[in-house]
Each structure stands twice: as C-alpha cells, then as structure tokens.
Amino acid sequence: MQKDQLLIRRRAVLAGAAALGAAGVASALAPGTGERAAPASAPAAGAPAARRPLKPSEYRLRPLTGYDAPPSTPGRTPVRREPLLRLSGRGRTMVLTFDDGPDPRYTPDILDTLARYETRAMFFVCGEMAAENPDLLARMADEGHVVGNHTWSHPLLTALGRRRIRTEMERTSDVIEKAHGSRPEWFRAPYGAWNRAAFRLGAELGMEPLAWTVDTLDWTTPGTRTIVGRVADGAAPGVVVLSHDAGGERSQSVRALRRYLPALLDSGYHVTVPRRQYV
Known part of the structure; x- marks a missing residue:
C-alpha cells in the first residue's frame, strides 16, 4: 500500500467507523482509578492555567501513571469492553499521540521538536510503515518514546475475522520488537x-487499548492554526491528544506541534508518556 492511500481510505470509511468508535470509547475507565472518563465527543475542559516557569525537564520526562520502578514480572492484561480514553496521573499531565507512521517525510521533524523540548510522546505505528523505517523506531527507543501497535495495514477491524485481526496485530508487534x-x-x-x-x-498479546480524549482532526488538513486551537481548547489533566505523523500530507501537524507544545509547557502542563499498570 502506498503511503498516501491511508488518507483516501480514512475518508471512505470514516462515516461508518465514527459511530462504532464513539460507542466503543464513550465511557472507558481510567487505569487504576475506577473513575469513569469523559466521552470522546466532549473532551474534558480545564480552567486556563496561569503562565509560569517550566518545571525541570526531568520532571516532564516522568511517566504519567506512576513513578516507581515497573514490576519485574508483568501481570495479566485485562480484557476490556471499551478502550481507555484518558490516563490518570499527578498534576497537570497530558499525553501526545501520533498515528499511522513512521513516515520519513514528517516523523523526524516531530521527533526533533519533541527532543528540543525534552518531551516524550506515543507513536501508534502501522507495521508496514515500521518495516520500511526501522531506523525511526530505533530513534524512538533511544529518545524514550512509547511505541504502540496500530495494526499492519490500517484496516477497519470490525469488517475482519478474528484470524485476520490477529495477523495484523502480531506482525506489527514483531516488527516493533525487532526495531x-x-x-x-x-x-x-x-x-x-x-x-x-x-x-x-x-x-x-499483552496490550492495553488506548483511544483519545482530544482529536485534532489533523488528517483533514484544517490548517495549522485550527489544529493548535483544538489542542489548546481540549487541554486538561489526563487528556490524550490524537495527531498523525503519516497517512497523508502532515506538514500542518508538524508546524502545529512546534506551536502548541511550548505553549502547553509554558502553561504548566507536563507532557509525558504512560506506564502500564498490571493487575
């Protein structure tokens, strides 16, 4: 599949998938809290924060859901009925996520911006893209970013059988592990x-399902200013922001990150990555 076909396919299935996605993510539980999360259609709103000096970078790099060492032997992964929408943590924490990559046209610029502000993010990669760009996954590992599974070829899972879904997941996990x-x-x-x-x-396969709280809709190329405004309007503790680093023309996403990331940090948010809580 060509790199830009994801955008065409996304437009073709968006209408049908939106209802399925909304039903699946509307009331997920925040991990370890038992607290019901806000619906995806109504992102949690936070009161405007007073601008203040940035916290030390090492604090920004702390994981979101806990500061102790991870367990030496992970426990089981629960089978959920809905994906997680937001993540619990201390203080004004947020998570930035990027889907569909890695793409050598845009992902390096996103990584450069994250490195400039000593910030980590999550990348939900497609296996076929990851297989073509293992050096970018290696860089993500070196710089402390979390890499998640976004299937091999970005299909509509609700139209597939169990065997095909497993293949899409397993192939991608294998590529991620290698790179x-x-x-x-x-x-x-x-x-x-x-x-x-x-x-x-x-x-x-040992994976937790993560959705998002704030959708930038950057794949519609609405303009850099619009993307920045959506992130700013939806910013709140525990929010998970959805953007893209592949699947189409993503220069607006790159430029928007350069604007909203320093603004979030200046407003006192800690942009970081989650740590799994096993049961």
Missing part, C-alpha cells in the same frame, strides 16, 4: 473502530 527493542504494551484500533475480538486479541 524498537521491546514488544508494544499499547494498541489503538484504526479509525477508532473496536470490537470484541480486537479487545480480546490485544489482551492476549
């Missing part, structure tokens, strides 16, 4: 369209 150094612990369904098989197979 990034570890198997992914997070999974995101293409188009936000989840079904029972996706939740169960993801859990069998």
Whole structure:
C-alpha cells in the first residue's frame, strides 16, 4: 500500500467507523482509578492555567501513571469492553499521540521538536510503515518514546475475522520488537473502530487499548492554526491528544506541534508518556 492511500481510505470509511468508535470509547475507565472518563465527543475542559516557569525537564520526562520502578514480572492484561480514553496521573499531565507512521517525510521533524523540548510522546505505528523505517523506531527507543501497535495495514477491524485481526496485530508487534527493542504494551484500533475480538486479541498479546480524549482532526488538513486551537481548547489533566505523523500530507501537524507544545509547557502542563499498570 502506498503511503498516501491511508488518507483516501480514512475518508471512505470514516462515516461508518465514527459511530462504532464513539460507542466503543464513550465511557472507558481510567487505569487504576475506577473513575469513569469523559466521552470522546466532549473532551474534558480545564480552567486556563496561569503562565509560569517550566518545571525541570526531568520532571516532564516522568511517566504519567506512576513513578516507581515497573514490576519485574508483568501481570495479566485485562480484557476490556471499551478502550481507555484518558490516563490518570499527578498534576497537570497530558499525553501526545501520533498515528499511522513512521513516515520519513514528517516523523523526524516531530521527533526533533519533541527532543528540543525534552518531551516524550506515543507513536501508534502501522507495521508496514515500521518495516520500511526501522531506523525511526530505533530513534524512538533511544529518545524514550512509547511505541504502540496500530495494526499492519490500517484496516477497519470490525469488517475482519478474528484470524485476520490477529495477523495484523502480531506482525506489527514483531516488527516493533525487532526495531524498537521491546514488544508494544499499547494498541489503538484504526479509525477508532473496536470490537470484541480486537479487545480480546490485544489482551492476549499483552496490550492495553488506548483511544483519545482530544482529536485534532489533523488528517483533514484544517490548517495549522485550527489544529493548535483544538489542542489548546481540549487541554486538561489526563487528556490524550490524537495527531498523525503519516497517512497523508502532515506538514500542518508538524508546524502545529512546534506551536502548541511550548505553549502547553509554558502553561504548566507536563507532557509525558504512560506506564502500564498490571493487575
């Protein structure tokens, strides 16, 4: 599949997938809290924060859901009925996520901006893109970013059988492990369209399902200013922001990150990555 075909396919299936995705993500539980998250259609709004000096960079780099060492032997992964929408943590924490890559035209610029501000993010990669660009996954590992599974070819999972879904997931996890150094612990369904098989197979492969709270809709190329405004309007503690680093023309996404990331940090947000909480 050509790199830009994801955008064409996304437009073709968006209408049908939106309802499925909304139903699947509307009331997920925040990990370890038992607290019901806000619906994706109504991102949590936070009061405007007073501008203040940035915290030390090492604090920004702390993981979101806990500061102790990870367990030496991970426990089981629960089979969920809905994906996680937001993540719990201390203080004004947020998570930035980028889907569909890596793409050598845009991902390096995003990594450069994150490095400039000593910030880590999550990349939900497609296996076929990752297989073509293993050096970018290796760089993500070196710079402390979390890499998640976004299937091999970005299909609509609700239209596939269980065997095909497993193949899409397993092939991608294998490529991630080879290039990034570890198997992914997070999974995101293409188009936000989840079904029972996706939740169960993801859990069998040791992955938690993560959706998002704020959708920048950057794949529609609405303009850099619009993308920045959507992030600013949706910013709140625990929010997960969805953007893209591949699947189409992503220069607006690159420019928007350069503007909203320093603004979030200046406003006192800690942009970081999650740590799994096993049961």
